[in-house]
Amino acid sequence: MVDVLVVTAAEGNTPSRNTLEVLGAARRLADPTGGAVTTAVLGAPVEGLFSALVAGGADEVLWVEHPPLADAAPEAAVAALTHVVPHVGAAVVLLADDSTAREVAPRLAYRLQAGLVTEVTAVRAEGDRVVFARPAYGGRCAAELVATRFPVVGTVKLRSLEPVSERSGRPGAERRLAVSVEPSLIQTTVIERVTDEVRGVKLENARVVVSGGRGLKGPEPFRQLQELAQMLRGAVGATRAATDAGWVPVSWQVGQTGKTVSPDLYIAVGISGAIQHLAGMSGAKTIVAINSDPDAPIFKAAHLGVVADFKAVLPPFTAKVKALIES
Numbered sequence: 001m002v003d004v005l006v007v008t009a010a011e012g013n014t015p016s017r018n019t020l021e022v023l024g025a026a027r028r029l030a031d032p033t034g035g036a037v038t039t040a041v042l043g044a045p046v047e048g049l050f051s052a053l054v055a056g057g058a059d060e061v062l063w064v065e066h067p068p069l070a071d072a073a074p075e076a077a078v079a080a081l082t083h084v085v086p087h088v089g090a091a092v093v094l095l096a097d098d099s100t101a102r103e104v105a106p107r108l109a110y111r112l113q114a115g116l117v118t119e120v121t122a123v124r125a126e127g128d129r130v131v132f133a134r135p136a137y138g139g140r141c142a143a144e145l146v147a148t149r150f151p152v153v154g155t156v157k158l159r160s161l162e163p164v165s166e167r168s169g170r171p172g173a174e175r176r177l178a179v180s181v182e183p184s185l186i187q188t189t190v191i192e193r194v195t196d197e198v199r200g201v202k203l204e205n206a207r208v209v210v211s212g213g214r215g216l217k218g219p220e221p222f223r224q225l226q227e228l229a230q231m232l233r234g235a236v237g238a239t240r241a242a243t244d245a246g247w248v249p250v251s252w253q254v255g256q257t258g259k260t261v262s263p264d265l266y267i268a269v270g271i272s273g274a275i276q277h278l279a280g281m282s283g284a285k286t287i288v289a290i291n292s293d294p295d296a297p298i299f300k301a302a303h304l305g306v307v308a309d310f311k312a313v314l315p316p317f318t319a320k321v322k323a324l325i326e327s
C-alpha cells in the first residue's frame with residue numbers, strides 16, 4: 001500500500017493544471033496498491049477547491065494553516081511540511097516541479113532525511129518499492145530510480161503525466177491542521193508580487209507553440225512569430241539565448257531551466273536544438289524546424305525541416321496560413 005501526499009498552494013477555487021498532473025501521478029501509485037492520496041493545501045480553505053481536488057484525485061484534503069504560508073516563503077513551507085509529512089504518514093510526497101518546489105523539495109527531503117527524485121516523468125509501485133523515471137544526461141536517456149526507504153520526496157516534471165479523468169461524485173474528507181512555524185526560520189520577505197500578464201493562450205497549455213531563437217537576431221522578428229501564433233491560436237516561446245539577450249520575457253523560455261511544453265505542433269525558428277532546449281519541447285507531437293544550417297541538431301528532433309533563412313520562409317508561410325483560415 002503506497003499512501004501519497006500531494007503538496008499544493010491555495011490559489012483560487014480550481015486546482016491548477018500542474019496540481020492535477022501531480023494528483024494523476026499520485027493516483028498511479030495509490031490505486032494499484034490500495035493506498036490513499038492526501039492533498040496538503042498550504043493555506044486557509046478556499047470555497048470550491050475541496051470538491052475540485054477530490055474530483056482531481058484526492059481522497060482527503062488537509063488545509064495547512066499558518067499565516068506565513070500565505071506569503072509563500074519557502075522556509076515556511078518546509079517547516080510546515082516537516083510536521084505534515086509524519087502527521088499524514090505518507091510514503092511518497094509529490095510536488096509539481098515548479099520554481100517553488102525547486103526551493104522546497106530538497107530542503108524538505110533533507111529535514112526528513114528522505115530521498116529526493118526531481119523531474120519525475122513516470123512512477124509505479126513494484127511490491128514494496130517505488131520506481132521513478134526521470135530524464136538523465138539532459139534528456140538523452142531516461143533513468144529509473146528505485147526507492148526502497150520511505151518517505152521519499154518527488155517533484156513531477158510538468159506536462160509529463162496526464163491528470164486522471166474527473167472523478168466526480170466521489171466522497172472525500174477534509175481536515176484543518178494548524179501548524180506553528182518558528183518565525184526565526186523565515187529568512188525570506190516577499191516585497192512585491194508581479195503577475196505576468198498573459199494575453200491569449202498560456203505557453204505551457206498551448207496546443208501550438210511558435211518559438212524563436214538567436215537566429216532571429218533581434219526582438220523585431222518575434223512580432224512575426226506572434227502574428228503566426230495568434231492565427232494558430234497558439235503561444236510564442238523562445239530559447240534561453242533569446243531571453244538572455246532581453247529580446248523577449250524570461251517567462252517565454254522553453255527548456256531545461258524554462259517551461260516544458262507538449263503541444264500538438266512546435267515550430268522552431270532560428271533555433272539550433274541544444275539539448276537544454278530539447279528538454280522542454282521534445283514531447284511535442286509534431287516539430288517543424290526552420291534553420292539556415294542543414295547540420296543544426298534541431299533537424300534530428302524535427303519531423304519536418306526547412307533549410308532556409310527564416311526571412312524567406314516565414315512571411316509567405318504566415319500569408320498562406322492566413323489565406324487558409326480566411327477561406
Ligand SMILES: Cc1cc2nc3c(=O)[nH]c(=O)nc-3n(C[C@H](O)[C@H](O)[C@H](O)COP(=O)(O)OP(=O)(O)OC[C@H]3O[C@@H](n4cnc5c(N)ncnc54)[C@H](O)[C@@H]3O)c2cc1C
Nearest residue numbers: 213214215239240241255256257258270272277292293310
Ligand atoms: C545549465 C543550462 C541550462 C540551460 N537551459 C536552457 C533552457 O531552458 N532553454 C534553452 O533554450 N536553452 C538553455 N540553455 C542554453 C542552451 O545550451 C543553448 O545555448 C541555447 O538553447 C541556444 O539557443 P539558440 O538555439 O537560440 O541559439 P544558437 O545555438 O546560437 O542557434 C541559433 C540557430 O539559428 C540559426 N540561424 C541563424 N540565422 C538564421 C536565419 N536567418 N534563419 C534561420 N536560422 C538561422 C543558426 O543556424 C543556429 O542553428 C541552457 C544552458 C545551460 C548550460
